[in-house]
Amino acid sequence: MNAIENSPLTRKLSVFVALSDMELAVLDRLHQRRRTFVQGIDLVHQGQSDQAAYVLAEGWVCSYKIQRDGSRQIVDFQIPGDFLGLRSVLLHTSDHSIVPIVEIEAAEILVSDLLDAFAHTPRLATAILWAASRDEAMVVEHLVGLGQRDAEARVAHFFLELAARLALVGLGSKAGFECPLTQYHLADSLGLSAVHVNRVLRRLREEGLVTFRDGRVSFENYDGLVTLAEFDPEYLNHTGPLLS
Amino acid sequence: MNAIENSPLTRKLSVFVALSDMELAVLDRLHQRRRTFVQGIDLVHQGQSDQAAYVLAEGWVCSYKIQRDGSRQIVDFQIPGDFLGLRSVLLHTSDHSIVPIVEIEAAEILVSDLLDAFAHTPRLATAILWAASRDEAMVVEHLVGLGQRDAEARVAHFFLELAARLALVGLGSKAGFECPLTQYHLADSLGLSAVHVNRVLRRLREEGLVTFRDGRVSFENYDGLVTLAEFDPEYLNHTGPLLS
DNA sequence: CGAAACTTTGAAGCTCATCAACAGAAGTGG
DNA sequence: CCACTTCTGTTGATGAGCTTCAAAGTTTCG
Structure with a gap:
């Protein structure tokens, strides 16, 4: 039992799909490129294109849209184990902004790695699709x-x-x-x-x-x-x- | 130029992706199993599983959730060219209901046909993914x-x-x-x-x-x-x- | 230590819900 | 076919829920 099995994403997915050692290893690899972001500075900005995607490892962020009159509607909060900007990457554009609420730790996800993971471990793809649809339901x-x-x-x-x-x-x-x-x-x-x-x-x-x-x-x-x-x-x- | 090119779904997708004859033919095939549904009777019911998916050809429907106190929140309206219950099928369950507002015509989509279409015509898959993400943005x-x-x-x-x-x-x-x-x-x-x-x-x-x-x-x-x-x-x- | 961010409370007023009543249209059954 | 209900649209009156403005207290932080 290695440390990665306790990553928030792994914990979350494990509740719904029993993951094999190989799948755990792939998840592990997705967690490699660890980065830190300070509070209050947009990670993704409304209208911006070709962003990276992340898995949030520690801290909270929120997704929001700003109206022309300056008011802000927060669409969703993300907590450890959640994906950030996955849709923005797939669609090459984002219609909302994402900002860290506290200093966060996030693992950058390369699209190529993700697609690889999907191709080689379909059960993992299933689990991630499940998580994404849960976000939508929220x-x-x-x-x-x-x-x-x-x-x-x-x-x-x-x-x-x-x-x-x-x-x-x-x-x-x-x-x-x-x-x-x-x-x-x-x-x-x-x-x-x-x-x-x-x-x-x-x-x-x-x-x-x-x-x-x-x-x-x-x-x-x-x-x-x-x-x-x-x-x-x-x-x-x-x-x-x-x-x- | 055949009649199918004027189906609402085809019109919609064509605006964003130029579709080849082959892709148009695949879309055509998806439109085969035409069915009619009367107004006011749920097509998909909250909590129900393993439903079919449809492409709406004519008429309007709405997706809604009923609260325990009886109040209803309509989440979305669907108009010709929109998919119905696509997520319900992929997830084997639906967290909301779908009901025709008027008598509608819809083409039933077999999951296998859809997956086939995705496998053989990636540009079509792209276009459909685009449409789905647009629904989410709405x-x-x-x-x-x-x-x-x-x-x-x-x-x-x-x-x-x-x-x-x-x-x-x-x-x-x-x-x-x-x-x-x-x-x-x-x-x-x-x-x-x-x-x-x-x-x-x-x-x-x-x-x-x-x-x-x-x-x-x-x-x-x-x-x-x-x-x-x-x-x-x-x-x-x-x-x-x-x-x- | 002062400034900035956040929390707390009061007062006034507006947006919107609720209740009630009626009119017209559309569908239903004797 | 007409009386019947049901559905939809319309308007008035009343008040609850929430916003806005204002001000002060508390915590955080450079």
Whole structure:
């Protein structure tokens, strides 16, 4: 058992596909070209083309779109084990920006390596396709939240989804998780003002459901939150794709 | 020049990739198994597995998710030339439902045919990948609208996007388009109440921007609408993907 | 140590949802 | 065929939820 088996990506994929030694080795190779990026400087910029792709090894980033009026909509957050800019590479262009929220570590992925990996280890390709489609399902669920849920349910749902994702890579549980986000991040992601996010957080805290403080989310009443948010994790745990 | 070259899918793909006779023939073959579906009965149902995939030939459908409280969020509308349930097939499960808005005609796609087509005509695979990624970009833009735009801009943006998509398959222009949707469809898609949609439509009409009446959207002031919605069609027209 | 970033709270007001009622169109059954 | 319901569109009244503006407190950091 080598260290790489504990990389977040490997942990995540292993939950859904049992990976052989050879497949683990290929994943290992994808993790070679390790790089560090500082917080706050765009990794990929809206409209830019021919970017590299990465696997996030440590830290958090977010994908967002800026409107002409200056407002920002965060589409998605990425946590360790997630791919960054995979679509941008395949499509030679990106319609959104990606920025590190804290200093991050990421492994650069060469398209050629990726295509090689796909060709030689179809089960790995399957697993990665699964992960990509899960990301898409999360975007859809996010959209549903913006359209249908009120502020309190949105915040609750957001925390629950993050907790489930983080648990998969060993970074969280039903007790809580470390969370480097600011209330502005929540606001821009949930389509609320930062002021209102603050009030909602206070209410959730006073109701004894969840506390977001000092960079940590602590669930005080997990089941109560699930009820409030109508959180159904099915979309995160869908069964495997083609060939599996 | 045969009739198939005028199928909506062919028209759409041709705009972005010049297709050879052979590729046109393969597309032709995909259109063989024509079927009709009545309005209002789910084609794919949330949670259902192992569905077929289709190419929509005529009519409109929508993809939606139902919440436990009964509210409905429409994620996306599909128009002629769009794929239906492609992801459901690849993933063996669907996290959303698909329902025809009017009686539709669709060609059933066999997964084996599709994979064959991909293997033998890579440029076609490229074009289809492009179309799929464009669909994803539309979902993201929809999300941005729900998070950042007010009701008037949402409605305006919605009409403009639809017009652009329909124009690509010859069903609309900057003058307007036939539109079988009800105000409830708009409401469920845009995260508004039907009552408020009605008021917004009235305002847009009174401002001389756009009229939605008797199943038709008529642009009275296209450029004014573009300004109001901050509509930037770039996400619809991104350049081609890998290999192109 | 001062500046910048983030959090917190109050007050005022606007956008939008909800409730209610009605009118017209379209479909349905006796 | 006409009465019936059902679906869709329209408008008014009321108020909840959220935004905006403002200001002050707290933490972080160069």
